Amino acid sequence: MLVDSKALSPTFVDVDWICRHRWKAGDREIDRPARIPALWIVLSGAVQITIGGHRWLVKGGQVCWSVSGHRDIAVIEDAEWLSVGLRITGLPRVSGVLAKIEPVCWVPSADELVLIQGWVTQAFSIVSSRLPKFHMSGLSERYTRECLSKLDVGTSLVVNGLGSALLGAAIPRISRHLPLLPEWLEETIKQIEESPCMPVTEWAKNAGYSVSQFRHLFQTHLDISPRRYKQECMFRRACYLLETTDLPLSSISGELNFDSMASFCRFFNQLSGSTPTHFRESAYPPY
Secondary structure, eight states, X not given: OOOOGGGXXXXXXXXXXXXXXXXXXXXXXEOOOOSSOEEEEEEEEEEEEEETTEEEEEETTOEEEEOSSOOEEEEEEEEEEEEXXXXXXXXXXXXXXXXXXXXXXXXXXXXXXXXXXXXXXXXXXXXXXXXXXXXXXXXXXEEOHHHHTTSOHHHHHHHHHHHHHHHHHHHHHHGGGSOOOOHHHHHHHHHHHHOTTSOXXXXXXXXXXXXXXXXXXXXXXXXXXXXXXXXXXXXXXXXHHHHXXXXXXXXXXXXXXXXXXXXXXXXXXXXXXSOHHHHHHHHSOOO
């Protein structure tokens, strides 16, 4: 499944956590289950990842797209690697299944390796220089989502921008491993993107399913509920209008079928942690 560039926009990538690992041969850890996919770049040594009885060996100079679930991580040779958790929205054809595929490991070209290593290293350096060490053990130095939320807006944009660049570098490698979506779901996604305010009942009717069947199948394929995906589409539409137009908030809330501007502001704050006004001002700071 190759991803069309049109399917990538608008896409939001938030760095959910970032970590530097320096482990000795023989070190081992079983991760708790995680729903956020992660990009690893092994700088030196060799790391073995075991998921569901299947093993992958990742060596220095290799990149790995790691997945959710219980991961048994064991170091075969003294190793150093960086990992970044990426929370992805706005990529409907693949975002739900990105966390479900088996790990994808590859040896990048020399130029690709320089870029990926540079982006991850830069993101980690920015975070570590601005925040106190939130979680550190003999194995890893980790900055969690709670910690990253304390970054100022400008720094957060830079870090998440680097996360977007990492996803862009990984997509050509991992997209071929993604399953095809059924035709009715592809058509439904187009409808949702074009008319995010349409009720779920209408999408189910157009797809030829009962509402309960539709919700179950949608969740199964994309790992997100229709209601949540509708909210994300409305949020992206709101962000687009705030960034690219001078429409007053009352007009934007009306276009998105909110009962009032107050309900729109509450919705926006719930999804972003920011007010629409602050978001617009951050996008276009005064000179």
